[in-house]
Amino acid sequence: MTGIPTGQLFRTLTGTDLVLVRTFRAPIEDVWASVTEPDRTARWFGRWEGDAGPGRTIRLQMAFEDGTPWTALRIEACEAPRHLAVSSADESGGWRIELALTETAGTTQLRFTHHLDSEEHVGEIGPGWEFYLDLLVAAGPDAPADAPKTDFGDYYPAMKPYFEQLRTGAS
Numbered sequence: 001m002t003g004i005p006t007g008q009l010f011r012t013l014t015g016t017d018l019v020l021v022r023t024f025r026a027p028i029e030d031v032w033a034s035v036t037e038p039d040r041t042a043r044w045f046g047r048w049e050g051d052a053g054p055g056r057t058i059r060l061q062m063a064f065e066d067g068t069p070w071t072a073l074r075i076e077a078c079e080a081p082r083h084l085a086v087s088s089a090d091e092s093g094g095w096r097i098e099l100a101l102t103e104t105a106g107t108t109q110l111r112f113t114h115h116l117d118s119e120e121h122v123g124e125i126g127p128g129w130e131f132y133l134d135l136l137v138a139a140g141p142d143a144p145a146d147a148p149k150t151d152f153g154d155y156y157p158a159m160k161p162y163f164e165q166l167r168t169g170a171s
Contacts, residue, residue, distance in 0.1 A: 005162040007126045009119070018114040018126060022133050024140055028103035031110060032081035034136060035099055044135035054078050060088075064135070064152070093117060110136075119167045126163035127156040 010017045024031050034040045038048050042063060050058030052075060060073045076085040076096075084099045096115040101108055112133060114125065134150050 005126065005130055005159045007130060007163060007166070009122065009166045014115075016116045016119050018116055018122060018129065020112045020129055020133055022110045022112070022137055024108045024110065024137070025106070026108055026140060027106060028081045028101050028108045031101055031108040031140075034139065035084065035110070036078075036080070040139070043139035045132055048073065052078070064132075122167045123160040123164040124156065126166070127159035128152075130159060131155040 007018055007020045010019060034044070036052075041048060041060075046061045046063040046068075048058045048060040050056070052058050054075055054077055057072050057074045059070050061068055061070050071088050071090055073086050073088045076087055077098075078084050082101050085097070087094065087096045089095070094117060098113045098115070100111040100113070102111075103109075110133075112129065114129060116122065116125070131150060131152050131154075134155075138150055
């Protein structure tokens with residue numbers, strides 16, 4: 001079961017950023033491996049294949065989506081172990097995502113940013129990223145082997161009102 005939603009919206013000159021932060025009791029290299037190595041990303045998001053590198057496109061299989069679809073993911077920037085920017089486009093639109101990692105005294109913070117083209121679907125997008133990032137935390141090295149599995153039903157529709165309030169500016 002999940003806790004309280006953490007995402008925030010930040011309006012920028014070019015649109016809106018949905019930002020979520022997670023903290024790990026792990027060195028930056030371990031968290032970086034969790035978000036970049038195919039066997040590690042398979043644990044919380046999906047496996048990928050291809051020749052990874054800036055300007056290249058890999059194929060990602062979304063392990064927790066209906067039908068486990070494959071999608072093309074372009075690597076826009078990769079500065080190990082601190083910054084990764086990726087984008088994708090499909091029939092539902094384009095996605096631009098950035099991961100920024102910082103480490104202080106053996107604790108690593110991951111700042112996840114989804115650059116939104118529109119705030120229209122943030123009520124669905126926000127809970128989805130909360131779900132995936134909690135799966136990432138649960139897949140970490142300090143997670144107990146018998147930890148309960150995260151269920152998307154705990155996130156959506158329960159978190160939708162929170163994200164809709166961010167979008168509308170309601171308090």
